[in-house]
Amino acid sequence: MKEELFNKKETGWKNISEENKSNIFKFADEYIYFLNKVKTEREAVAFTERMLKENGFTNVCEKETLNTGDKVYFINHNKSIYIAVIGEEPLENGMKVLGAHIDSPRLDLKPNPLYEDNGFCYLKTHYYGGIKKYQWTAIPLAIHGVIVKSNGEKVEVAIGEDENDPIFTITDLLPHLATEQMDKKLKDGISGEDLNLLVGSIPEEDKEISEKVKLNILMLLNEKYGMKEIDFVSSELEIVPAFTARSLGFDRSMVAGYGQDDRVCAYTSVRAMLDVEKPKKTAVCILADKEEIGSMGNTGMESHVFDYFISELLNKKNENKPNALEKVFCNSKMLSADVDAGLDPIYASVSEKNNAAMIGHGIGLNKYTGARGKSGASDANAEYVAEVRNIFESANVPYQVTELGRVDLGGGGTIAYILADKGMDVIDCGVPVLSMHAPYEVSSKFDVYCAYKAYSAFVQ
Numbered sequence: 001m002k003e004e005l006f007n008k009k010e011t012g013w014k015n016i017s018e019e020n021k022s023n024i025f026k027f028a029d030e031y032i033y034f035l036n037k038v039k040t041e042r043e044a045v046a047f048t049e050r051m052l053k054e055n056g057f058t059n060v061c062e063k064e065t066l067n068t069g070d071k072v073y074f075i076n077h078n079k080s081i082y083i084a085v086i087g088e089e090p091l092e093n094g095m096k097v098l099g100a101h102i103d104s105p106r107l108d109l110k111p112n113p114l115y116e117d118n119g120f121c122y123l124k125t126h127y128y129g130g131i132k133k134y135q136w137t138a139i140p141l142a143i144h145g146v147i148v149k150s151n152g153e154k155v156e157v158a159i160g161e162d163e164n165d166p167i168f169t170i171t172d173l174l175p176h177l178a179t180e181q182m183d184k185k186l187k188d189g190i191s192g193e194d195l196n197l198l199v200g201s202i203p204e205e206d207k208e209i210s211e212k213v214k215l216n217i218l219m220l221l222n223e224k225y226g227m228k229e230i231d232f233v234s235s236e237l238e239i240v241p242a243f244t245a246r247s248l249g250f251d252r253s254m255v256a257g258y259g260q261d262d263r264v265c266a267y268t269s270v271r272a273m274l275d276v277e278k279p280k281k282t283a284v285c286i287l288a289d290k291e292e293i294g295s296m297g298n299t300g301m302e303s304h305v306f307d308y309f310i311s312e313l314l315n316k317k318n319e320n321k322p323n324a325l326e327k328v329f330c331n332s333k334m335l336s337a338d339v340d341a342g343l344d345p346i347y348a349s350v351s352e353k354n355n356a357a358m359i360g361h362g363i364g365l366n367k368y369t370g371a372r373g374k375s376g377a378s379d380a381n382a383e384y385v386a387e388v389r390n391i392f393e394s395a396n397v398p399y400q401v402t403e404l405g406r407v408d409l410g411g412g413g414t415i416a417y418i419l420a421d422k423g424m425d426v427i428d429c430g431v432p433v434l435s436m437h438a439p440y441e442v443s444s445k446f447d448v449y450c451a452y453k454a455y456s457a458f459v460q
């Protein structure tokens with residue numbers, strides 16, 4: 001009776017077949033490759049576009065009309081991308097939507113970042129997203145992004161990844177002299193204004209001038225990127241960890257890497273989209289920017305550019321009419337593909353074990369997120385949870401239904417509520433991770449593969 005009646009909770013590695021294990025490990029290798037090539041939202045868009053083109057997708061701007069089976073995408077300001085495979089049914093019957101985000105916590109450069117102090121040259125930063133500042137000191141860092149000159153010329157920057165590249169770092173105080181720092185609260189140990197990136201120390205010798213180290217650095221930047229100091233004001237340069245994503249553990253069961261929130265769900269969503277052929281309902285995938293800072297701005301999920309993309313699909317399928325867009329949204333179903341907080345045995349006290357996501361137990365469904373009495377949550381309807389369960393159970397995809405930590409300990413949110421606002425049925429559905437938002441996050445290869453399988457089953 002127990003076998004039949006209990007909700008079984010066990011690791012997916014138990015009794016796993018050799019074939020399944022080898023599929024999981026192969027997929028993880030491809031995912032690790034992606035993590036190492038992609039450390040910013042712009043790089044995620046460019047990498048995704050290449051994958052899409054290689055798999056028969058076309059930019060929707062190049063299509064006059066759309067028919068069943070057509071595969072298209074739309075790039076929003078180089079930092080967000082929407083993908084669709086046109087289904088057999090009219091759009092107003094609703095779409096199947098996967099929505100992930102491709103921005104990750106990091107340090108951005110300030111508009112006027114460069115300064116010299118006591119023979120060192122630094123770049124000042126302003127952190128992006130919810131970070132623990134102390135985690136970003138004394139680790140190797142790389143600089144990725146773009147510099148756009150006033151004539152519109154754009155220079156791409158990625159320095160600190162190649163083993164011949166230099167790296168950068170933010171120094172921390174030696175313990176010998178850190179008595180005052182160590183007495184502070186952890187959150188105050190490193191201040192935001194002290195997250196200054198060390199970038200040089202050789203002075204320009206010949207001139208009788210001040211700020212000789214800064215001049216030398218600007219001369220190097222001018223030589224390499226053709227830039228002047230003023231060009232920083234129109235750049236987007238992101239400071240990200242320079243270490244590579246790797247297999248974790250003697251058994252290689254896990255992935256350690258930067259930016260898994262939320263590129264793990266973004267990558268698995270796109271991989272699922274590549275497999276879709278002539279679905280009944282149009283399959284759509286969103287890779288959004290700015291989730292980590294509240295989804296604002298024209299590349300964030302709050303923008304209406306996604307509505308514009310769907311209107312384009314309606315126009316090009318010749319199905320547009322008054323209220324068609326609202327009808328599409330109200331009939332659509334979505335998985336908000338974002339990572340879940342895995343139970344960390346070292347910090348088990350923040351989790352409630354009956355409702356915590358367990359690493360290696362399959363994809364996690366969060367019926368709701370929010371904080372303090374579900375405040376701010378998009379709470380998925382029971383009917384919809386049943387529908388999603390049914391899809392996963394029919395496709396034999398291991399899943400767990402969880403919540404984010406113990407009641408009243410904190411909370412969080414995703415893009416789920418934004419699409420729910422438009423009328424869609426939405427549930428959060430993603431890979432549980434450890435050390436979320438840290439420079440090095442941990443996921444289980446089993447769960448990564450489950451995400452791919454779950455998203456595939458959902459959109460197909």
Ligand code: MN
Pocket residue numbers: 101261262291338339
């Ligand atoms: Mn996320």
Ligand code: MN
Pocket residue numbers: 261292437
């Ligand atoms: Mn996050």
